[in-house]
Amino acid sequence: MPLTLAVELIEPGVRLITLQRPQALNALTTELLGELAAELNIAQADPDTRAVVLTGSRKAFAAGADIKEMAERNLVGILDDPRQASWQTITRFSKPLIAAVNGFALGGGCELAMHADIIIAGEDARFGQPEINLGIMPGAGGTQRLLRAVGKSMAMQMVLTGEPIDARQAQRAGLVSEVTQPEFTVERALHIARSIAAKAPLAVRLAKEALLKAMDTDLASGLRFERHAFTVLAGTRDRDEGIAAFQEKRSPTYTGQ
Numbered sequence: 001m002p003l004t005l006a007v008e009l010i011e012p013g014v015r016l017i018t019l020q021r022p023q024a025l026n027a028l029t030t031e032l033l034g035e036l037a038a039e040l041n042i043a044q045a046d047p048d049t050r051a052v053v054l055t056g057s058r059k060a061f062a063a064g065a066d067i068k069e070m071a072e073r074n075l076v077g078i079l080d081d082p083r084q085a086s087w088q089t090i091t092r093f094s095k096p097l098i099a100a101v102n103g104f105a106l107g108g109g110c111e112l113a114m115h116a117d118i119i120i121a122g123e124d125a126r127f128g129q130p131e132i133n134l135g136i137m138p139g140a141g142g143t144q145r146l147l148r149a150v151g152k153s154m155a156m157q158m159v160l161t162g163e164p165i166d167a168r169q170a171q172r173a174g175l176v177s178e179v180t181q182p183e184f185t186v187e188r189a190l191h192i193a194r195s196i197a198a199k200a201p202l203a204v205r206l207a208k209e210a211l212l213k214a215m216d217t218d219l220a221s222g223l224r225f226e227r228h229a230f231t232v233l234a235g236t237r238d239r240d241e242g243i244a245a246f247q248e249k250r251s252p253t254y255t256g257q
């Protein structure tokens, strides 16, 4: 039983993971990151899980690495930090991951949200990389993913001043796809997860992989990958089922083959 998060099977295809360290605004301890990585491994291995929604509380998605733990253990930046292994597991998660963000998403919390494929934010969400205020810098992908998400000028401003942006700014910049009233953030994310869970799993997996390729490869290589993935999907039963269902005016039943 995880102690720092709750896991709910919303329906066979969709899992909801809720970070639960309210006393520290869901600050990311080694334990929390380890438990999150373990839950994502379970979701990854479960063939019925098609999408995962990750959320926190109304006040905080996550306020960053746990500064008290950082002070005690001085682990940040050390390569054999056990947290590195957890972050790698989170990075490698290949099923759709949707973050439902209310309140603070700061430091490692913002970096965690940016590991998601889609971010839905409540109107009160605040995204920031305040590490500079502690004499350090982002270390879980913040400089690389933030710049790709919001562009150079805003990323520089956020990382060098440590000042957060609000949900609307995040949406305008492209960090967030939708802004909702805070009470509907999780519901909206679950709705999107259900929609994705109903699609052909192989198509979803390859489409996600192709989109992520666009973040770290040149156009020609990305297009090559896309053509290859498209060709693979053309030979699947789910492709035949999708087309047959359209022609027969019924909902498709995908098997993942």
Ligand code: CAA
Binding pocket: 023, 024, 025, 027, 028, 063, 064, 065, 066, 067, 068, 076, 104, 106, 107, 108, 109, 130, 131, 134, 137, 138, 139, 140
């Ligand atoms: N680590 C540990 N505890 C934290 C925390 C954190 N990152 N953020 C908040 N808390 C704790 C506070 O210490 C407080 O606990 P106590 O009452 O026991 O002191 C409790 O959560 C509530 O926080 P506040 O009273 O500060 O709440 P607030 O509403 O006044 O302020 C806040 C909220 C602006 C988010 C403020 O808490 C804050 O600035 N937190 C730190 C944010 C930060 O600097 N994050 C980056 C961490 S470094 C990092 O993330 C690096 C990395 O991953 C590689």
